[in-house]
Structure formats: C-alpha cells, structure tokens
Amino acid sequence: MITTSTFDSRPAYGGLSLDERAKSHLVVAEGDGASAVLDAFEDAPPSLARTTLLYAGPDGMAVRLAILGAAEFRRTSGRLDLMNRLDEVFATSKMGARLYVAGTESFIGEVIAKAATYGVVPQSVIAEQRGSLARRVQCVHCKHVDEEVTATPYACGGCGQSLFVRDHFSRRHAAFQGVRVDAEVPGEIPAAEELVQ
C-alpha cells in the first residue's frame, strides 16, 4: 500500500490570531490548546467582550481561561460534552462570527468537521495545534475510529487487524486512514514506528 509522505490532504494550521473585523468570536479549546488561547487573547479586552469561550481540560488551565474575561466562558466535562455544547452555540450563531480552535490535531479536525455541517467553510477557521501528536484514525475495513493513535502499525479497536496509518486525512471524518498492513502476507507485521509529526 501507499507509504508516500506526499501529503496534500493533511491541513496545516497556522496559529491563533485575533480577527479584529469579526463581529463575535467563538473560541473552542481542549487541553494544551488553552495556552494558545491565552497567547492570542490575553491582551484583547475589547474583543473578549464579544467572545464565547468553550474549554475541556484540566483545572489549572480552566481557571486561567475563566479569568481571561470572555463574555461567556463554559468549561465542559470532556470532548463529547464540549461537542454537544458546540451544537447549541452553532445553532444560534450569527453572520460575522469567527471560529477559533486550539488543541490536538484530532480535536481541531473534529471541531472543523462539525462546523462544516453548519456551513462554516473549513478554510475560514483559525486554528492552532498544541499538545499530543497523536492521530485519530479510521479503519478503512470496519470503519471503526480510534483516537490517540501514536504509532503505525497499530491494532484496530474494531476489527483487531494491524493497520498502517496512511498519510491521508479526511476532514469529514476528521481522521487519517488505517489500512491492514499484512493483507498481502498475513502475519508479516513490521515493527511499530512512532508517529512523530
């Protein structure tokens, strides 16, 4: 199968920076993404008055975000809770809102995929990757999605087959593609390599 690293489908995220022209700001962050939010918004009180901030992550970071001064701050219990809350926010969002995302690649991908279902153009989202380099991977055979994949090949949590992580990314699934590594010679499984970038 493909082992090339030629790689146009994987989005590159430039980093958070405030869009002064936006009528309102919707900022969502997970885990270490909080530090990117602090870097970008700490010195922007006027904009913070038009900002909704959602966060899933540890206490220390949550406290620092809470006192940042956003018009609305909501800490959620985890990613699932945050995604549900995001549905409510999108449902009432208006033209001129700008979406910012900070966290792992998997988190950014999932937020952008959800936003796209509300008509947000993926290229319009401002995002910054922070934290773990783990990937979210969809098994092409059984379609199971594994989070936090850090090595290739890995064992699929759905069908149990050893999957090679292809350098191909789907925004709709917010996931990379996993393909059975030993399909041609069953049992011939190469040593796992860490996914470092």
Added chain:
Amino acid sequence: MTLHFKKETFRDDYTFSNSPEAIRRFPFPFEKDEYMYSVNIEQHMPGPQKSAFEFPIDIDEHYVAEMEDRAKVLAQDPGRCQSLPHMITAEWDLLELLMESMSKHYPEHFQLTRDGDDWRWVNKPLGVDQRFVFGDVSTLPYPPMEYITRQCQGDFALLDQRLDNLWMDAGVITAQADWSLDFDIGMNFMEWHAPVPLAKDMGIFERALKFLMNLQQGRPVRRLNWTMTINPRLDTSPENYDKWGVERTTVTPENVGNKVHLRVELQAMWRLPRSNAIVFSIRAYMIKMEELVTVPKWGRRFHRVLRDVKPELAEYKGLTRYRQMTVDWLSKHDDGAPTSPGFAPD
C-alpha cells in the same frame, strides 16, 4: 449494434475473459515504449468504429456481468454509493446524460421516451421498463444517481465546483483501484489526489484542476490511466484489501499469463447543464497477459513499459510483488523489434 452479453464473474471463480473482438478494441494506454505521468487529457470525441471511444458511454460484452458485480458490492457495503444533499440536481443531470447516450447509441438495448417530465426507460439486457417523473425522486426505486449507475458500466463521481476548486460530493464507486469514496467524499481535487506520488511535484494536479474548472457543456474530455490487478477483480477497494491483498502473492512463473491483468481506466468528464457539476466517469477495462500478447505490438511495448517504470510508481500501483515475474514472462514476447507510434495494433 447488437451486443452479446457474456455470463462471467469478477470474484471467486473469476470466469471473466475477453473475446477476440474485445481484445482488438481494448483501450491500450501506451503510445510509446515508456510511461510517465502527464496531463494526458483530450477531447472526448467519437473514435473509430467498434473502438472503446466510438460512443461517449461505452457498453460492451461485459455489461450484464459488471452490473451483477456492482449489485453484490452495494449489497455488502452501501457506503460505496454516497451523495451529499446538495448534489441531487447533479444526480438528475447524470441520469439524463447516461439515459440519453445509452439509448441514442445502443437503441436495440436501451430506449428512452420523454414526454415533458414523464419519462419511460427501457433496459432490455437487465429487464427494466420504468416510467418515472424527471425530478421526482419518489417515482424511482433508488435515488437518480444510484438508479442509473446500477445500469451503466463504470464508476461515477460527481464533482461540485465552488471556491476555485472541485469537490467530490457524490459518487458510485464499486470497481476502484484502491481508493475509498467513503473516506474521500467531501474532499477537494488536491486533497483526494494527495496520496499520488511524483505527479504533485510535476505540477500536474494544478494544471489538471485549472483545465477541468473551465470544462464547457457539450465538450467532454477524457484521459487514460492504468494499473495492474491480480485476477480479474473489479472490486479492488481499500475496504476489501484485507481480503484481496493476498492474491498479489499468488503469482507464479506458470500462471502469470492467466492471473496478471493490465487494468486501464477510461476517465471521461462532462460538464452538467443544470447543476454546473462535473461527471467524472472511471470505466475499467481489464486484459490478462495471455490476451494482451495476442497483439504483438502490445506485448512488446508493455514489456518495455513495465520493465522501465519508476520504482515509486510501481510501489504506488502495487506492482512490486509480481512485476519482475511479469516482465520475465513478457520478455518472451518481445523480440526487440521497433514498435509503431500510437496506441493501435499494427
């Protein structure tokens, strides 16, 4: 033209083969003794009589068997046919294009009668006689894209055009060379081509995208692409790679001629009138090495192409395990004589 449809399979016992007539009309893709990527797009003009290019939509002796194979794939994996909600107009456009073309060029087999929006479609080889209202989904047993592509050879993708790009937002993909519609749906042109090596650095996709975004109604274009397949399997999907991948290790010097197939994709593209979407059709033709070398020029030339193909390309196309064995087998059919320019048999 009255066709005789063969009874054959593309899985399990693999009874697929080409008649001598089908070999003669095989769209051999190499006009020289070497191959490298190029933006090899040309107008989809009518070609010579009896060739695969004679009509815009080519129906051949494998039609009925291919449609049976598609039905099996869709029964096992409905995700091979998907369409995002905004593509419904393009689906009707596609239905019109295929019904018009098939009935115009194969009137013995297909007939279309239009009375305003009241249409009647007769497909004799598959025993279909369907009255429906064009534009009314409830009058067909399947959504329009799925309905007509269950009756037309080739995979089909529908590409929406917006934001200076093409987006693969619908498709019926049951005979693919190792790419997943379920994974790629919603991607733009650059994204879904990301795994293809070399071509990107040659700027091929930028040029192809620019060309396609300017595609005009009534001026379809085509190109040929190729790969190789062990056994005449249409469904070489990544979804089922865990089942068919092992077949790549079954090639021996004795069975090369029968097992190893050159697989050519005739890709044709049309601009659609109502939706402004583009149809991307991918029609696969397969020919086993034994059949290929019955045309001496093709045997010589394919030996040279396969021998000299770049390693990255061989890897990407999945040829690595059986390439040398196939080159050795083909070498016995290459006497070193010069080959004439162009695709056609001498």
